[in-house]
Amino acid sequence: MSMPLPSATAEVRIHEILFSIRQVFAEKGFDGASMQDLARSAGMSVGNFYRYFPSKAAIVQAMVGLDLAEIEQDFAEILVSSDPMAGLRAKILSRMTEDCMDDGQLWAEITAAAIRKPEIGIAATQMEATIVAHLVAIFARVTGRDQSQAEARYFGHCQMLVMLAKAVAMRTSQCGPASPALAAMVVQTIDQILTEIANDTAES
Amino acid sequence: MSMPLPSATAEVRIHEILFSIRQVFAEKGFDGASMQDLARSAGMSVGNFYRYFPSKAAIVQAMVGLDLAEIEQDFAEILVSSDPMAGLRAKILSRMTEDCMDDGQLWAEITAAAIRKPEIGIAATQMEATIVAHLVAIFARVTGRDQSQAEARYFGHCQMLVMLAKAVAMRTSQCGPASPALAAMVVQTIDQILTEIANDTAES
């Protein structure tokens, strides 16, 4: 479809491909999207496509990796900001309302595929672990505890936050934007988790 | 594979087929499971299989319908019990620990397929609506409000509960049983939703 763009290095090229493929994968699913479909959406021939990704699972792995990199950047910004807790809250809420429509669909597919293909499952599990680790780091900073103490205390909170965010995204892509009543419940739950942690600062 | 069993009516037969198919669908996914696979698992030929289900989507629709019927029976028992709130809580928690391993996998597949195939999406949406309606009925009874008032007040709570239950089931099938910390968070959140409603009884 799109002109190949005379662009730079192979890694950049892979990013471009992943970006242009994204929607096809979300719309047709892991098994539903054929290599022919994907190659066409990437604006290249099948043969050439295989030079970039040796298998379908590799595509998903790369896509997860890309999403993770993006999220890690968000976390980096939040961690060094003056009010990490507020920044985190804003990020979570914006994730839920902003780009969900596409992302939720994709996550539903990845979640389903993760259970079947071990390689995808590993990537997905690793992603959650990484996010949780970043959340723990933020909470450690906010409460003034060290990393391991924060992990022991807030591990469940972090997992809960991740699960909630994913669930909302998936629901949104299936049913359309959440009803105000549901949105209110979600926000309330998140706020409660966050304030419970914020009020749990270590005495000096 | 299995002897045809001399069993009764066509409807019963369909239940048997759905039961024996379930696992294949969960393991291979909507597109991944072929009609040949499914027919073999049902212990019959492809041709005969098509006499029971005209398409793959029809299978999922029937499967959702069966699950819904089962859930409706659970709700019926809860509604007439002496302490519906406790019964409901027990049911939700048992759903999350008991049969999740298989069910979560299946729900991940259905959720993903629901976004792609409108017919499946409709069935899934209807299922959620039905469950929410039953929850509203229980909360109406517990708080002594009428149906429409209960709906206006607790719609978000109900949707939240359904979303949470689904999310936990899907997570369990992907990562194994939730960590104690996460389980505690989930239970806490559910209990909070339920007690918030229980404390909101209408003054007489």
Add this chain to the structure above:
DNA sequence: ATTTCGTGAATGAACGTTCACTCTCAGCTC
């Protein structure tokens, strides 16, 4: 001159679906 980037036809397997067919058995006539 060699590596990289690109093509798209070819291949063989597997797919969803159809179809012509068999088998079984209850109900009917004689």
Add this chain to the structure above:
DNA sequence: GAGCTGAGAGTGAACGTTCATTCACGAAAT
């Protein structure tokens, strides 16, 4: 009872399509 009938349950080969993957080959770039 013997013989016919037509409907329901079941079969599996066959059809046309699409799939993932490969490959022989051309164009550009170093």
